[in-house]
Amino acid sequence: MWHQDEIHLTERPRGFHLITQELVGALPWLAECEMGILHLQLLHTSASLTLNENSDPDVRHDMNAFMRRLVPEGLDYFRHTLEGPDDMPAHVMASLLGTQLTLAVRDSRLVLGTWQGVWLGEHREQGGSRRVMATLTGKADP
Template sequence: MWDQQEIRLAPRSRGFHLITDEVIEAVPRIASLQVGLLHLQLLHTSASLTLNENADPDVRHDMDAFLRDRIPGDLPYFRHTLEGPDDMPAHVAASLFGTQLTLAVRDGRLALGTWQGVWFGEHRDHGGPRRLIATLNGE
């Protein structure tokens, strides 16, 4: 079985956001699979996807604080600055974290570890709405 959905994410503030439930709600056919894969592809270059801690929101805060420290917007060698001081750092962060995830599906559920969740990283101050393509394959 193959299924593909576009998931639209509402605008979010800069930082990391847990979106596991939104993904599951948008791809209800996950429940019909015994075994499979869910591939998520973010259709943007200044945001990211990653898999990390799903319980303590301080982890998401700390990850964003770490990124802001390591990739500030005022680096003198950045040349791509026409879209604002947050744009080039957002591209760097998106490339470091990546814009795709492939997740196992087992017994009708995402096969995540106890403390794992899907994170959406918004790396712009005002990134706007975002889109994902979710491709599900399995039996």
């Protein structure tokens, strides 16, 4: 079986956001999959996808604080500045964290560790809505 769909995520403020349930809710065909692979590709260059803590929101807060300190705005050697002071740092963060995830599927569910969830890293102050291309390949339920 093969399925592919574009998921439209709602606009979110700068920071890290747990989006696992929003993704699963947008993928009804996941229920048909006994075993497979789900590939998620964020269709943007100033946001990221990553897999991390799904329980304590302090982890998302701390990750945002760390990334903003790691790649601060206003670095004098950035030349790409016409789109605002947060744009070039957002591109750097997206490249560091990545824009794609590949997740196992078993028994119609994502195979995630106990404390794992999918995060959207929104690295712009006004990033807007985001799109994710989801591609599932696998063995359908009999």
